Amino acid sequence: MKKLNAFYKTARLSCRTHFPSCLVTGILVGAMACAGTVSAANPDHATFTFGGAIVGGACKISVQPVPLGKHMPSEFSGVGGPLSWVNFNIDSEGCDLDVVTLHMEFDGTADANNAKLFALSPGGASGVGVELQAQDGRVVTPNGTGTALLSWTPVAIGSSYPMRARYIQTLPKITVGPANSTATIILTYN
Structure with missing residues (x-):
């Protein structure tokens, strides 16, 4: 060998x-x-070899709690009956220059009796849901069901994306208690 x-x-x-x-x-x-x-x-x-990534721009937003007020069951007119709109803003904290269009999806629990509304948090009032829209009337539904994303042209720092919300009756009987709801905004771009 x-x-x-x-x-x-x-x-x-x-x-x-x-x-x-x-x-x-x-x-x-x-x-x-x-x-x-x-x-x-x-x-x-x-x-x-080298490794890395090319990434797109992003935006930052902030939203303050939206006070929908205190209401008595007698203020509602029946199932489907809304109360007055409450305007609020989603505030811009700026977008990178390469962001052309900002898309917002609103995630949250849909009302069991009306999937177009956000459900109230458990342990409080019942028979009511929260409707959400852009102030120009574009409809927002929980988790994007039945609608496209809410799209905006990015605005400067300190400007805002105008929104509105209101209570709508969803059951013949309304029970009293805290009437809170939660939505999470998911941003995508271009």
Whole structure:
């Protein structure tokens, strides 16, 4: 039998000359580089890859709690009967320059008797849901059911996206208690 001796070529690569952004020193057989995978199939050179991502812009918004007021059951006119709109704003904290269109989806629990309304939180009043719209009349439904996203042209920091909300009766009998509801705004772009 013939005995084979292994031979490995080593190299010391200059950081400035060969890899300006990282230091590579070592054996070029299954070698490594700080920015990715290195291949040393040919001992006279090495190939390596870079990784990363190009990401799009984003927007920031804020919303204060929306007080819909205190109401008595007698103020409602029956199932489907609404109370007056309460205007509020979704405030802009700015968008990156590459955002062309801002889309808002409103996630929340739909009312069991009217899926177009946001349900009241458990443990409080019942027989009422919350309707949500843009002030120009564009309809918002929980989780985007039956509607497209609410789309806006981005506005400057300090400006706002005008919205409105109101209570609507959903059952023949209304029980009293806290009448709170929650919606989460999910933003997408362009």
